[in-house]
Amino acid sequence: MxxxxxxxxxxxxxxxxxxxxxxxxxxxxxxxxxxxxxxxxxxxxxxxxxxxxxxxxxxxxxxxxxxxxxxxxxxxxxxxxxxxxxxxxxxxxxxxxxxxxxxxxxxxxxxxxxxxxxxxxxxxxxxxxxxxxxxxxxxxxxxxxxxxxxxxxxxxxxxxCAHEYTLGNAAFALAVDPGNAALRTRAEAVRALRAAGRSTLPTTLAEERTCNPFLRCDVPAVRAAAEGHAGQPLADAAAVFGALRAWKDGFRG
CATH class of the missing domain: 3.60.15.10 (Ribonuclease Z/Hydroxyacylglutathione hydrolase-like)
Structure with a gap:
């Protein structure tokens, strides 16, 4: 295959x-x-x-x-x-x-x-x-x-995935979850791949569950970052997601 x-x-x-x-x-x-x-x-x-x-x-x-x-x-x-x-x-x-x-x-x-x-x-x-x-x-x-x-x-x-967005996404993910060691390692690998003109895909779901903030809305550090940016408590994981997505929509990293 x-x-x-x-x-x-x-x-x-x-x-x-x-x-x-x-x-x-x-x-x-x-x-x-x-x-x-x-x-x-x-x-x-x-x-x-x-x-x-x-x-x-x-x-x-x-x-x-x-x-x-x-x-x-x-x-x-x-x-x-x-x-x-x-x-x-x-x-x-x-x-x-x-x-x-x-x-x-x-x-x-x-x-x-x-x-x-x-x-x-x-x-x-x-x-x-x-x-x-x-x-x-x-x-x-x-x-x-x-x-x-x-x-x-x-x-x-x-x-x-259908787009090569990983490098830009990594900048946002690090803004949300800077203490995530696996994410920092992934971001370094992504920068090296793109500098060499290579694709960052496919990824794996295991890697995404560890590094992707949009799949980690129930993680305390991610929730705290979303609430800090939103300036208010967030009721549940879906609200955390919504705050993250709104943050990303205006993010310039």
Whole structure:
């Protein structure tokens, strides 16, 4: 099994998973050109889509123009018209010899889904390495619950985020949780990877649970930092999450 993060636009990744015979699964192709450059004349087995934003679905029409029979799995959302099969929470998706469970993770968008299987998590813009997505259509309790659901998956799960945001996220995470030794080590590794022009992904859920402040809203140090920035006590972990997300939205590190 060959997993590749194909760069697109300024900081997107289109994920390609290929089997021993070179057959590919494509995840969130916002642009067709990088996918065509990698696959050549070999049609993909399927396309998985996590949500409707253009930088995740914009290349689907061109890929289908090349390979009209390609199945396209997507959430129930009319803003993704190219879907051939709609998926919802708890559905199972089989592509070749691979099997994935669909997880509803609303927050970034109302219909966002993730795909978990084969030791991988394709999470779109819900979870990032050392961060999380903005809430365009959801609430803090929704997004916090979605992230908690992902965090409960096995720790060795490889997290395939859709953007290379780790370096900027590390600066914010250190502002929130400067006493976290594992986070400081991770931040140093991230700086070295980016200085060498290398990707910081995939990460693992175990690493994220240890270092990502958005998955640590019940940790006293993280809660204290959120309350200090908010200037008031926070009722629960979802409120801590909301305060952290608002802080991050205006953060300049």
């Amino acid at each position: 060959d997993l590749r993060a194909v760069p697109a636009f300024d900081d997107n990744y289109i994920w390609l998973l290929r089997d021993a015979e070179g057959r590919a699964l494509v995840v969130d192709p916002g642009d067709a050109a990088p996918v065509l450059a990698v696959l050549g004349d070999a049609p993909p087995l399927a396309i998985l889509l996590t949500h409707h934003h253009g930088d995740h679905v914009g290349g689907v029409a061109d890929l289908l123009a090349h390979w009209p029979a390609t199945p396209v799995f997507a959430p129930h959302d009319d803003r993704i018209p190219q879907a051939s099969q709609r998926v919802d929470d708890g559905d199972r998706v089989t592509v070749g010899d691979w099997h994935f469970e669909v997880l509803a993770v609303p927050g970034h968008t109302r219909s966002h889904v993730a795909y978990h299987g084969e030791g991988l998590l394709f999470c779109g813009d819900t979870l990032f390495s050392l961060g999380c997505g903005r809430m365009f259509e959801g609430t803090p309790p929704q997004m916090h619950a979605s992230l908690a659901r992902l965090a409960a998956l096995p720790g060795d799960t490889r997290v395939c």
